[in-house]
Amino acid sequence: MSRYSADTALLVIDVQNDFADPGGGLYVTGGEQAVAVVNAEVDDAQQAGATVFYTQDWHPASTPHFERDGGTWPVHCVQGTWGAELHPDLRVAGPVVRKGTGGEDGYSGFSVRDPVSGSEAATRLGALLDEAGARQVVVTGLAGDVCVKETALDAARLGYAVTVPLAATRFVTMAPGDDAAAIAEMRRAGVNVVPSDG
Numbered sequence: 001m002s003r004y005s006a007d008t009a010l011l012v013i014d015v016q017n018d019f020a021d022p023g024g025g026l027y028v029t030g031g032e033q034a035v036a037v038v039n040a041e042v043d044d045a046q047q048a049g050a051t052v053f054y055t056q057d058w059h060p061a062s063t064p065h066f067e068r069d070g071g072t073w074p075v076h077c078v079q080g081t082w083g084a085e086l087h088p089d090l091r092v093a094g095p096v097v098r099k100g101t102g103g104e105d106g107y108s109g110f111s112v113r114d115p116v117s118g119s120e121a122a123t124r125l126g127a128l129l130d131e132a133g134a135r136q137v138v139v140t141g142l143a144g145d146v147c148v149k150e151t152a153l154d155a156a157r158l159g160y161a162v163t164v165p166l167a168a169t170r171f172v173t174m175a176p177g178d179d180a181a182a183i184a185e186m187r188r189a190g191v192n193v194v195p196s197d198g
Contacts, residue, residue: 003041003163004048009134011109011125011155012038012054013141013148015090018076018083019172020142025083026076028143030170032087037168038140039091051132052094053125055109055147058084063103064115071105071115097125107150110158126158136161140168145182156189167196 004010015038018024020031045052057077065071077084079101086092099106106112109125129137137160139152148169155162164186171179186193 002044002048003138003165004045004050006049007133007135008045008048008050009129009132009137010041010045010050010052011137011139011141011151012042012052012090013109013139013151014055014057015087015141016056016077016083017085017087020087024076026074026172028170028172031142034142034168034170035087035089039089041138041140041165041168042091042093045138046093051134053128054086054092054094054096055125055151056084056086056096056098057100057106058098059100060103063100065100065103065105095128097123097128099123107147108154109147109151110154134160136163138163138165140165142170143172144169145171145173145178149182149186152186152191153189156191162190163192163194165194
């Protein structure tokens with residue numbers, strides 16, 4: 001049975017070269033394998049009349065988000081670089097919402113946070129979902145324990161019914177158990193986390 005209907009939005013999170021290509025700056029193990037699964041979700045969504053939206057990390061060359069500038073992460077998805085481009089095999093069938101464009105942390109597709117002051121601001125994703133009349137969302141992409149998780153949690157907080165099919169994501173797992181902890185956190189928030197064989 002399809003996950004999709006006219007009031008569903010498929011959110012494709014950060015399927016970019018730096019995450020989904022083994023040569024990327026912050027490669028997520030198996031990330032390239034998720035692309036075909038995500039494409040199948042895009043097909044299902046379109047056939048059911050659902051809308052599809054994409055997010056794209058789009059960082060400046062220097063930002064407190066990066067480890068070299070005092071942050072957490074290796075340099076990745078710098079504006080205008082190969083690493084920031086959406087994966088060439090990804091089927092793009094809707095608007096792309098860029099995040100982190102001013103140097104903010106952009107974990108959730110719905111919001112960005114200044115890494116110094118902690119102040120938050122909304123992206124345009126929420127407004128796009130409102131315009132589409134979405135009441136439920138399916139969250140796919142990279143990575144399951146970072147941006148997919150944060151997008152799913154935000155969507156649940158905003159009142160959407162949220163599904164995360166594990167087959168359509170991969171986990172960066174910076175520390176052992178990050179993947180299991182992320183799944184547990186999403187389930188506690190009411191997210192329907194679908195096992196890879198489900």
